[in-house]
Amino acid sequence: MSNNSANWLTRFHRLGSPPSFYHLAGMLMPWVAFVCVALFAAGLYWGLVLAPADYQQGESYRIIYIHVPSAWMSMLVYAVLAASSAISLIWRMKLAEALARASAPIGATYTFLALATGSLWGKPMWGTWWVWDARLTSELILLFLYFGYMALVVAIEDKRTASRAGAVLALVGVVNLPIIHFSVEWWNTLHQGPTVTKFDQPSIALSMLIPLLLMAGAFKFHYLYAMLARVRVEILDSERRTAWVNTLVTQRPS
Amino acid sequence: MIEFFQMGGYAIYVWPAYAITAVALILTVVSPLRRRVQIICELTDVAAQDDANRSE
Numbered sequence: 001m002s003n004n005s006a007n008w009l010t011r012f013h014r015l016g017s018p019p020s021f022y023h024l025a026g027m028l029m030p031w032v033a034f035v036c037v038a039l040f041a042a043g044l045y046w047g048l049v050l051a052p053a054d055y056q057q058g059e060s061y062r063i064i065y066i067h068v069p070s071a072w073m074s075m076l077v078y079a080v081l082a083a084s085s086a087i088s089l090i091w092r093m094k095l096a097e098a099l100a101r102a103s104a105p106i107g108a109t110y111t112f113l114a115l116a117t118g119s120l121w122g123k124p125m126w127g128t129w130w131v132w133d134a135r136l137t138s139e140l141i142l143l144f145l146y147f148g149y150m151a152l153v154v155a156i157e158d159k160r161t162a163s164r165a166g167a168v169l170a171l172v173g174v175v176n177l178p179i180i181h182f183s184v185e186w187w188n189t190l191h192q193g194p195t196v197t198k199f200d201q202p203s204i205a206l207s208m209l210i211p212l213l214l215m216a217g218a219f220k221f222h223y224l225y226a227m228l229a230r231v232r233v234e235i236l237d238s239e240r241r242t243a244w245v246n247t248l249v250t251q252r253p254s
Numbered sequence: 255m256i257e258f259f260q261m262g263g264y265a266i267y268v269w270p271a272y273a274i275t276a277v278a279l280i281l282t283v284v285s286p287l288r289r290r291v292q293i294i295c296e297l298t299d300v301a302a303q304d305d306a307n308r309s310e
Binding site: 048049053058059060062063066067070102105106109112113116117120121123124222225226229230232233236237240245246248249250 | 258278
């Protein structure tokens with residue numbers, strides 16, 4: 001039993017080492033890509049073709065299938081950024097630093113998409129591209145938090161010091177997450193309230209909810225793929241003078 | 255079919271939203287894939303250089 005658990009621990013430890021994560025990520029990526037493309041195909045077909053038009057918003061509501069998953073991911077990825085920052089501060093784990101650095105630009109992309117698609121939805125429905133209401137403003141602050149993290153991390157020469165400084169910024173920014181989530185309840189906003197995550201029952205028809213969940217799944221796998229690809233680049237870049245990278249490069253058929 | 259692309263008159267909002275999303279999602283995946291190949295090429299050059307220096 002103790003032997004077993006020790007085995008499990010060493011395996012977990014080895015997974016955290018840059019070379020084994022690099023190889024594991026390389027093996028996982030084709031499968032992640034496959035699931036991601038399948039979910040996108042199903043979600044897009046269901047959302048754009050099969051799902052009925054909204055009785056109030058007509059066809060314009062179909063922006064929901066990219067807007068809401070982007071907005072969810074913008075917050076989820078920030079949570080990953082903050083969690084891996086905390087781990088890298090406490091245990092000085094290199095892989096956690098790579099995960100944080102890799103996640104920031106992807107999270108910034110989702111945040112940008114949430115704002116851009118929201119703007120394209122707001123124009124026909126509210127009559128304006130932008131309002132300084134609580135939801136939109138707090139999401140914009142999230143974008144600036146991502147930019148701040150990315151700028152800080154590249155500005156400091158020493159990589160490990162840079163990661164530590166970035167980690168502190170990422171953790172301070174966590175206060176923004178509940179503000180974004182509850183902004184539509186705490187303040188009177190133009191943005192509509194939650195439809196899916198309400199505790200009693202989601203106020204969205206099943207024929208619209210299913211494609212939304214498919215798209216949300218597709219975005220999750222997209223993040224997983226982009227994250228694995230970026231962590232591999234981070235590992236390769238910071239370990240370029242090590243023996244294992246050298247064998248990796250020289251054993252490649254050129 | 256034409257009806258589908260008209261999106262009930264909201265085509266100028268719906269399709270740009272989908273187009274921006276498609277471009278952004280593809281770029282976030284393609285850029286690290288290209289960067290990895292680029293780093294490996296750099297390192298292969300360095301390794302070849304080392305070999306050449308050693309044989310001289």
